[in-house]
Amino acid sequence: MRFVIIIVMVLLTGCQDDRSAGKSGYKLAWYHGSCVAINEGLQSDNHIFLVTNDQNYVEVIARGKASEESCAPLIGDRGQANLAEGYVFYQVRSVSGLDLKEENLGVVVVTTEKNITQGLDVNDNGMSDKFSYCTTSEGMNFYAWDDKTGEQKPFWQEYYYLGYEVESSCKFAAP
Numbered sequence: 001m002r003f004v005i006i007i008v009m010v011l012l013t014g015c016q017d018d019r020s021a022g023k024s025g026y027k028l029a030w031y032h033g034s035c036v037a038i039n040e041g042l043q044s045d046n047h048i049f050l051v052t053n054d055q056n057y058v059e060v061i062a063r064g065k066a067s068e069e070s071c072a073p074l075i076g077d078r079g080q081a082n083l084a085e086g087y088v089f090y091q092v093r094s095v096s097g098l099d100l101k102e103e104n105l106g107v108v109v110v111t112t113e114k115n116i117t118q119g120l121d122v123n124d125n126g127m128s129d130k131f132s133y134c135t136t137s138e139g140m141n142f143y144a145w146d147d148k149t150g151e152q153k154p155f156w157q158e159y160y161y162l163g164y165e166v167e168s169s170c171k172f173a174a175p
Helices: 002-014 076-084
Strands: 027-032 035-038 047-051 057-065 088-094 105-111 129-135 139-146 156-161
Touching: 027 139, 027 156, 035 105, 076 156, 105 129, 105 139
Parallel strands: none
Antiparallel strands: 027 035, 027 105, 035 088, 047 057, 047 105, 057 088, 129 139, 139 156
């Protein structure tokens, strides 16, 4: 009997979810305008928040899967590269009626919580997290870091291929 219990404990601890999002169930993704790119599909109990450059959260609602006509990351060759990364794209609209401008980019927090506030701790390490993005030679890196460790050590990062050259603004190496 003791042998069986030990095996079950080993199996349970070996099956932990290793996502950087942490035990709290937060998922991170990225957005461009009103188009959200996430590595897994959304669930009916998900609440979606876009993080602005000043670290405020804008709640949005998924209107359905995005198309090339409604989602800049899906246009032409850019779309092929971004779809190859395994992203699922959703068209969203703001709950408050805020206009989601095409030039807006940033990180998305997906959660089952109805409200989130600044000081969010996505990776469950006791430190509040910050979210931002920078440009690479042909795309965007979206990232999250612990407020106390600074931008040099992000714990989460995703890439968005733009399909054209831009001046790089990233100040750190990929994690």
